[in-house]
Amino acid sequence: MKYFISDLDHTLLNEQAKLSLETIRVIKSNQLPLMLCSARLPRQMDPFIQQLGLTGPQVALNGALVFEGIGGDRRIQAKHAISLSIYQQIKELMRKKFPDYPVTWMDEEKWYLPRLTVDLTPELQYCQADDYIIGMNQPLNDPLLLLIVIPDADQFKAVFTCLQQTAIPEIQVVNSGDGYLTITGQGVNKGLAPQYLLEHHLAAPKEIVAFGDDENDLPMFKRAGISVAVANAAPSVRMQADIVGDTNDNDGVARIMERLL
Template identity: 30%
Template sequence: MIKHIFSDMDGTLLNSQGVISKTNTDIIKASKIPLTLVSARAPMEMAAVIDCLQLSTPQIGFNGGLIFQRQATSWHVLQESTIELATAAHIYQLVQQKFPNVSRSFYDRDRWYAPRIDAGIQYEHQLTDQIPTMTASTEFFADATHQVFKLMLITFDPEEMTALQSCLTDLNLAGISIQQAGAAYLEITSDQAKKSRGIDYILAHDHLVKADTAAFGDGYNDLPMLKRVGYPIVMANAQPDIQQAGRVITKTNDEDGVGYGIQHWLSQGGQ
């Protein structure tokens, strides 16, 4: 019997417009199975779905870099892992110099920062409805009290993405994780920010074992999560190599694949 569900958001629980459908919402609420969102998103970008589903369980943001619970006007932090500020500044400035056309932005726990409004920022705004705080990066990184949970780099040029990822990987910087999310996003977090680490926290917190859990995902950053649960379910819109990590393949995110999976497999005890 499945006692806890974990779900990625973009490309999984949310449709192509970045919205959770009424069908998914209704099925999740009716299932009565506790749900934890496991996302690369910041808490503020998860808030609308948390509120829609009335989730009171711990949630996982920044690919596992932040484990938190929703409170009335704030977030109760249970565990956090940030990028060393000097490392974040080094990466940011290097990208600015070598890849000036790449969209650059970064997050602390409560805000999204960007130096300019470009195509990447506009694209992210359309998905999350968030508005970045305009900031001079040199001033931000000079303040030792600041935290950086995620650097987000966006390019719609596949060749530029390959070069960018190769450049950053070749730096061999300690303490960071570099993951491509979808075709256009490259996200840098703490190397402690893993979706599986967030799941381990929930399992210990709720006294669960692997067999009690299921997860939905569609991306490469979901693989640690899918391998950590007892019943991994992969979206039909995922790449073929990611689908191999699933016990079953559900429908696409535009066909309410999460709701379909809950109804057809998890509500029946994951048989």
């Protein structure tokens, strides 16, 4: 039996950030074992978990959090945080070199923004009002993921290169698509999703099928038995996939799932 792992945005979800009726039908009618693996907060994954009737482990924040259940019934299975001292180093580096881009952060519950900027304001339209808090200067506890939103491609490349070259070995810097530069602890990435299934004997390596569209999905591809890119995926992701399916708007994930049953 295949065990499926799928990214959400631009992969399992269509471009309206919704599950199509066909995707819901394929997953529910076949009772497919599915792990969602996203850069989103757990609370932003809850509606899709509920729609699909999923009961197994799910992965949020690019691998930093593994959980089961939704809302008040959520149970944390694994958590990988970034220390406050590392956060301070990154914040100070950004303040000196790229002051226009604040370092925001997430824990298992919310997204924290020190201040609003012209780049951050549009992103809030994708959030519910209780998903985020504006005006906190620094985390009270170790954050799970740092997020810097940089829509301009040249500026994104400059910040990305700077952070990759910094002498902070405890971090992993990832392009999560849509101008999202995410930072997690070293070794914390979406590859922890298939690793969790293997360590908990939920699937054999060859049974794991991973779906994705962007560079942050590649660690997941490397640990899966079969990797699948949707047709709208980044070229580098399509090149490294075992299978390239249809686009997310054409139910690419659901079609491949049915083919592999």
